Amino acid sequence: MKLFWMGVIPTRRTRFVFLSFVLNLLFPCNSSTDLSLQCRMIPNTMPVLEKKGDIVLGGLFSLHDMVEEQSLPFTSQPPKRKCTSVLSTLSPTRFNFRTFRWMQTMIFAIEEINKEGKLLPNITVGYKIYDSCSTPHQALKAAMELMGGEKSSEAGEKTQRNSTCNESVPMVIGDGGSTQSLVVAHFLGVFTVPQISYFSSCACLSDKKQFPAFLRTMPSDFFQVEALVQLVKHFGWTWVGVIAGDDAYGRNGANIFANEVIKLGVCVAFHRIIPKNRQQAQILPIISVIRLSGAKVILVFAVEQDAAALFDEVQRSKLTGIQWLASEAWSTAAVLSTPEKYHHILQGTVGFAIQQANIPGLRDFLLRLNPWRSDAQTDPFLVSFWEEMFQCSLGVQTESREKEGESKPPCSGKEDLGNVTNIYSDVSQLRISYNVYKAVYAVAYALKAMQSCVKGEGPFFQRSCADPGVIQPWQLLHYLKQVQYLNSFASEIKFDENGDPAAMYDLVNWQMDPNGKIEFINIGKFDGVKQQLYIHEDIILWNGNQTRVPSSVCSNICPPGTRKAMRPNFPVCCYDCVCPPEFWSNAERTTCIPKRVEFLSFRDTMGITLVAISFFGSFSTCIVVLIFFCNRTTPIVRANNSALSFLLLFSLTLCFLCSLTFIGQPSKWSCMLRHTAFGISFVLCVSCILGKTLVVLVAFNAKLPGSNVIKWFGPSRQKAIIAICTVTQVLICTVWLLVAPPAPRQLIPREEDFIILLCDEGSYIAFALVLSYIGLLAVLCLFLAFLARKLPDSFNEARLITFSMLIFCAVWIAFIPAYISSPGKYATVTEVFAILASSYGLLGCIFAPKCYMILLRPEKNTRKHLMSKAPSSKF
Template sequence: FSTALTYLKYLGFHSAVITTISKKGDIILGGLFSLHDMVEEQSLPFTSQFNFRTFRWMQTMIFAIEEINKEGKLLPNVTVGYKIYDSCSTPHQALKAAMELMGGEKSSEVGEKSQRSSTCNESVPLVIGDGGSTQSLVVARFLGVFTVPQISYFSSCACLSDKKQFPAFLRTMPSDFFQVDALVQLVKHFGWTWVGVIAGDDAYGRGGANIFANEVCRTVMNTSMNIFFCELIQQAEISSIISVIRLSGAKVILVFAVEQDAATLFDEVQRCDALWLASEAWSTASVLSTPEKYHHILQGTVGFAIQQASIPGLRDFLLRLNPSRSDARTDPFLVSFWEEVFHCTLGAQTESREKEGESKPPCSGEEDLGNVTNIYSDVSQLRISYNVYKAVYAVAYALKAMKSCVKGEGPFFQRSCADPDVIQPWQVRLHQVRYLNSFASEIKFDENGDPAAMYDLVNWQMNPNGELKFINIGKFDGMTGDIKQKLYIHEDIILWNGNRTRVPSSVCSTICPPGTRKAMRPNFPVCCYDCVACTAGKISNLSDAIECAQCPPEFWSNAERTTCIPKRVEFLSFRDTMGITLVAISFIGSFSTCIVVLIFFCKRTTPIVKANNSALSFLLLFSLTLCFLCSLTFIGQPSKWSCMLRHTAFGISFVLCISCVLGKTLVVLVAFNAKLPGSNVIKWFGPSQQKAIIAICTITQVLICTVWLLVAPPAPRQLMPREEDFIILLCDEGSYIAFALVLSYIGLLAVLCLLLAFLARKLPDSFNEARLITFSMLIFCAVWIAFIPAYISSPGKYATVTEVFAILASSYGLLGCIFAPKCYMILLRPEKNTRKHLMSKAPSGKF
């Protein structure tokens, strides 16, 4: 002990005065209470603040001890004494007091008359205290070395439940594990998923905040902040905390701190429209509820508080204090208390205070505490005081068990009992204490030295008198196995911040409606996200969907992206503008061809019609009509028969047409050569031979198409691109080789016809049909050469449009180039439609 005290003096703590109040007895109980908020140093100009609430706790311990002594039922023929120290809310002062309780050093003199020093060196078998978790950590490590039981009334840090580090520590205050469980259930109950957390920079604040953060990680909630601060925080740091609160957007903020630290925060937070969640350390703190400056900030605050109780006779005991009484000399704290309550200077200290510049009036010592309403005399919210009361009785029951032990049935080695006259600290079996107190509450400790976790849910409400009151709105039973039955809330009596009855919302992001999905924000918790509309082809029919589901290939998403609907079918329809246009062009071409047929039929005896082989002309016009009409098979919804018909009709019609043109070209060449001396070619190209040539050429194409239809006929097919909202209906060629043979055969005949017509282009004649055939074949070949790349590159129905356009363009080219000049001559220049004009020698033009 001397070594430890030397170390404390080396650290500069030697000047601190350790004040104690004591009473002799057969058994001495130690007590630690933070009556001041700091160690008062004589060399410093400021003084510490006296805590009325803690002073009531200390008086409750004395009350319980005197009640036990007075009744004499628990410990007959045994007087319980006490030795109580002021730990000054500092760990090093608490440690020094604990060392003195163990007999390490005598207490310092603080007065000759009104105060006395503890001159006895006897150690105590048990210590009650301290209040703060940080102080209890230091004391528990020290007392644990000597297995001296320590029972705290206000230390809730979960770390103190570790029996390996703190084997002798117990408490009547539930662990923060239970408090955090209650807070998590509360947050989940009201659907708050974005909760700010501010914690004190001590074992209580840090430990509680970390447990809370770990618990919410397993749920849908998230903490928006985790800020630590100490009591003596600077203005700049407080401003930074407030800025973080506002920027986070959290509307519900948990403050996990002792009341001194919470007061420091609320001194600066004057404008913050947030709901405060209070930890049990300040959920019923009168130091925060009494000052009017906190009313507009803390009205509506919700928090858990340990269960309250009414202790009969305590108020009268508290009001008994008076400096004029004879026993007041034994209370070194009474002077500070009295001067703080009545704002005066008591007795001999008046002169010294006046020298120091203080202007407080003197006290007579006859003032009546009953006329003053403050935290000390308020026994309507006895929570921590009740914990102190239970702690004293738990010790009494443990001592009773020791003294009533029957030999052979004891808890020690070989079932022996402890010596009742010489009590060793390690023999006090607090862990085995279990009793029913006068309030019908069972008091017991679990294997970690923690009591049953029972909390009241309190709501800070403003009464008509403008006072903040703690209204019980529910409870939490941490020992219940069923999670749904742990938390019970009377929601209809809650008044939230702003005196509202509607539950405030605190979410980082709103619920994503169907048709959208969550998009996580970088560097934000998982509950912070943006709602992004599903892309085309994907849907989400649930709220808060993480991913959008892809529609099946034959379906597409609706405009709201909530359901999959069948894709629209796309093909070259008779109802489309494009289809109507092509049909009109096709019928115009067919009608024009029929008009030419009518003109030729009416003028069939004229020289022009006769000279152009009227039989071939009519057959050519018939084939052109088929070419115009076959384009109609490409329009409309593809079917099995329409697919087979469109390609075969197209191939055969065009071969027939080109064969007729080829026949005409051959007739022109033969007719010219027949006029040459010695020529005998005309007999090989008579009408029968011409028909045979046309038949052979056409039958060849028919055979190719027949084999095509038998081996791999064209069939309807669906193209379903995932990125588009339509299904393309088209005709699959079946065999690309057969399709290529059909086109190649048409191309071969066209090229052959072009070459023959080109050779006959300069034949001397007044009406050279070979030249017209050459132009028509040039147009035909140009159209189909351009068709091939256009057809391959055109998507969907536009490939069909390209093919129909090529059919119509080449048909119009043949009709216009071959028959338009003849109709012009027949209808508008009849004077040239004579045999004389046709037989006249005209100079051949240049081509």
């Protein structure tokens, strides 16, 4: 049996072997030829309520919550199993009055059919009902009793020994819980014995491969989940908690719900299970999770006992402000709606309940019970019911009471059920009772169809009909699947291909009346056939007696101008509303304002300063050009290759001016211009200096005897060298612009109120090549100038070039780490500063001494002075 309890699905052959083994244990058969000993039955160890009839229907109802633990010595016949319940604030009685009403409804329906005689004329329907005690193994044992139990529980031992194995019931109505029905359905399915459940809604039971003989008058949880999902969608809740009972009903239903709402973009804040032991220490963590999650709408998918355990702890923890969603198992449960301690936390609860009906005559039938009636002696459940109802003793002392030392006053015999307000006699919310009623009538209509079969036109082999005298369960199952009738309540009763009925739910709202009692107000319905939800929002009262729909979102909808910023390690429904990257929140955090754009502007103090320095450098270069032009015939200008000097001054002017392209708002064209202009201008400048250095070296070597090197470095060759060096840089820049050109880019610091607008280099390799090429020419020029620094001329330009290139190289070597470490627009400032500093270095070191001599020491600007030998410098 452990295979069934653990939910393992064995093969059909394995189940048959297993069940054969169990049946052999229950009904061991002797191999003796003595027919009187051929089948020896273990006596029935379970209390049973039965009535004889031509056709006997089995029934399973959970009148208690558990089975008493017994000590089995294995040396004697085991005693009868006793069902009980734990006395607590959650279960104040040992007897489930609601389930007892369901059981009485089955008896009422059977007796109604027998009394009218129109549906099944000349046939008497009997019953055999067991208490499954809300436990799978007890439900399985009861099902086994129904499959081969005694015909009379009062039969003596002699009759039992002299009888053969008795026939089983042709079908079973029950059980209530999905977990119990799973076990029973596995067992009965092996023998194709039809089972109709009145309260098992687990969607797993719709699988006909596993449960071929299972039907139900209770809709599948697939439909209930669809209704709940549409409810969540309708009210726009995106942050919903899920709490489930630890059974097949709770776990399967909650899992389906969670999977479906996620498809709609709803996030499940948490998913917790109510433990079956219902201990406070096990439920407290659920309360903590509810508080921490911030979810205001929580679905409880559990049976009423588990829900009561949760809400008892919710009430004890003073957790309020939660909008509870109820699954149909407790959406109209009196155990939760009656106690006043739950009213303040459950008022406003919304949930789905199966449709109700008014069954005429049922209340009078329920009130007929009396332990002093002659027929009451055969009812094994009446004593417990009566004593729990009136808290008195009928003189029947049980072992459990002896152990607990219970003492109740004797019953007077004047107790009247009509004077007691109790869920048992409350017929205002007949929902599950109506399911039981429909299940009995479905069997009756199936039997009627079986009895009405015309010989030769039957549905079985060779168009045969069933034998009315010996009903085969598989034949009855065939007719049950075909049942379709309209009952007196204008409800059509039929089963689909999965054995499920048409799903119709009432949407109920728990509202408190002026007397402080909870009423179930119908606020809508769900049509499972059309998959349509209908809601009357204007009559809903939410938790806290509010008319406004509660909000349950992890994060509110972001206002216009803001965007969602996901929270790390949180579901997608949880986010912070932040401004777009280009915006910044105002001081009051009520709106977003554009961030200020930061770049090296012509209006900034820094930009104005750099522009002034740039123009001053250009102006100074023009002054030098003017001085040189006016004194172009003087020895100093002529001796230092005036053509290269003017070209160098022109390139320096370009270097000063190219720094202006780095100032102002970056654009596509300015970004491309600033880097290419900078690279080409400086290569032209350094190439001219390289040409002047080569001239100095060639001029010295030309004075040596036998030297003809001067012919290789004439004016045309100098221009060619400059052109080749410059064109090489132009090619590098052209490839750069074609492959990955520089472009404007926004740098948006998250915690700053500004946007940095700068030029992205595009290709860092190309940018590095441009700088490296300039550096290569500069180093080569420095090396050659250093070699020519001690040449014996009164005015040796090589020394000036050496100093200028030292400054140039020092500036650009320092530029690289400064550029990398400078944030935002200051990287651009660093680059402009390097351009201006190196340009001023070249202009000052090379041309300042010459201008000094031309303007202030004209006496030295003579051929004689320049040709005279000057002492060599130690530099």
